[in-house]
Every structure is written in C-alpha cells, then in structure tokens.
Amino acid sequence: MQDxxxxxxxxxxxxxxxxxxxxxxxxxxxxxxxxxxxxxxxDIAEHEGLRVATLASRGPTFxxxxxxxxxRKVAEQPEADNCGDAxxxxxxxxxxxxxxxxxxxxxxxxAYGGGIGLIAACDMVVAVKDCVFAFTEVNLGLIPAVISPxxxxxxxxxxxxxxxxxxxxxxxxxxxxxxxxxxxxxxxxALMAQGExxxxxILQSAPGAVAKAKTLIADISNKPxxxxxxxxxxxxxxxxxxxxxxxxxxxxxxxxRKPDWID
Numbered sequence: 175m176q177d178x179x180x181x182x183x184x185x186x187x188x189x190x191x192x193x194x195x196x197x198x199x200x201x202x203x204x205x206x207x208x209x210x211x212x213x214x215x216x217d218i219a220e221h222e223g224l225r226v227a228t229l230a231s232r233g234p235t236f237x238x239x240x241x242x243x244x245x246r247k248v249a250e251q252p253e254a255d256n257c258g259d260a261x262x263x264x265x266x267x268x269x270x271x272x273x274x275x276x277x278x279x280x281x282x283x284x285a286y287g288g289g290i291g292l293i294a295a296c297d298m299v300v301a302v303k304d305c306v307f308a309f310t311e312v313n314l315g316l317i318p319a320v321i322s323p324x325x326x327x328x329x330x331x332x333x334x335x336x337x338x339x340x341x342x343x344x345x346x347x348x349x350x351x352x353x354x355x356x357x358x359x360x361x362x363x364a365l366m367a368q369g370e371x372x373x374x375x376i377l378q379s380a381p382g383a384v385a386k387a388k389t390l391i392a393d394i395s396n397k398p399x400x401x402x403x404x405x406x407x408x409x410x411x412x413x414x415x416x417x418x419x420x421x422x423x424x425x426x427x428x429x430x431r432k433p434d435w436i437d
Contacts, residue, residue, distance in 0.1 A: 197233025
C-alpha cells in the first residue's frame, strides 16, 4: 500500500506543493513521513521547469514535531541505526533548504519541535495569527539538535538561547518579531490566499534571477564586507546583465511589455 503521509502536487505553471498528510496525529512525523518528505524534495529538485514550492499541511495543526512512539522505538535501536535515522532527517531538511527555487511555508495551528525545523528550512513563511510555537524537546529530556542550524539561521542565537532551553510556548506575534515567520494573517482562508499571492509574485519574476538571488543570500551570509567580496559581487551582477534573461528583462521594461517568462 502506497504511503500517503506526504502528498506532492506539481502544476503546469511551474509551482509544486508538498502537503503533510497525517492530520489524525497532528502531522507528527515518523520514518515514513521523513522518507516521503525526502522523496518529494528530491522529485522537486530534479523536475525541470519548477519555479516555486509550497509546504503546507492538512488538518488543524501544521506539525506537532516528531512522533513520540517513533522516537521511543528509534532510541532502542543500535547506536549506528539511531544516528542514521537522525541523519536522514537532517539530510531531508538540508535538501529542503537547498532547493534551487524559493520555498514558501504556510502554517496553521501548532508547530512544535521538528515542525519548526521544517518552517525554518523554508525561504518564506506565512502563519495564522492564533498559531502556537514551541521547542518542546527539553520537556522530553531531548534537544533540538538536527533542526538547530536552520532555526538559529532564522531567529539568531540570542532568541534560541531562551526558547531552546525553556521549552515555553510563544505566539505568532513573537514568531514574527524574532524572524521565524515573515507575515501573520487572520484566518486559514487568508493564509491560502496569501500563499497564492506570494507564489504569483515569484512566477512574475525571472526564474534564473530568482535562483541566483537565493544562491547569493547563502553565499554572502555572515561574510565580511571586504574587497574580495565586493569583487565577487561585481562579477555576479556583470554576468547577470549579460545573460539573455537579463537583457530581456531590461528591454521589456524599457519597451513597456511583459518579459518572455510571463505567459
């Protein structure tokens, strides 16, 4: 029987949607869901013509993190298997974070532990105003190890010091203030509408430029602003100006017409 804990939909317009599909257990993830997510991320990365990917979930909860029955089972395995299981989760999150196209997470209800890791691995995040977030690992005698690089990159070490170690809950307002989410919306209906708006904005932009912009952010983050960096950036913009896409975009603007990447 085919596992349906993760759904992947790819439309003809260049957009993909990954949906967490275990609403009966609050979209907690186990080995099957991690494998499903890894497979979906791989399929998106290999699919030519895709320009944006959305991560969403079914049911009232985005994701309550790891399935504790799965965690208990894994803890009883030999150390090599235990580590391999955790490494598989980390590889999936890395793959999601490194997708060549923008990723948009749409969050409703609660997002705990590893669920926040999924959010932090995405480029853009919209959440309903009544969401609740928490790094609950310490309440269980655990630590948010595998998700930590993605979360700290999103909220910074200062915020992580508090919320990693207290396990306390925080609301959407605080999540936005600390940089975990970009935008807060009033209802789940508004969440879907805003997700569609962001996807449409991405599809209006030059696909090659969007991909290069994502790479640019990763490459310059936490780098000193020195002569070698500025030389590298000068080469990047010079190369982009000379591309067919760059020439087409400038010409279209000056000629007051749509560029050829817009249908």
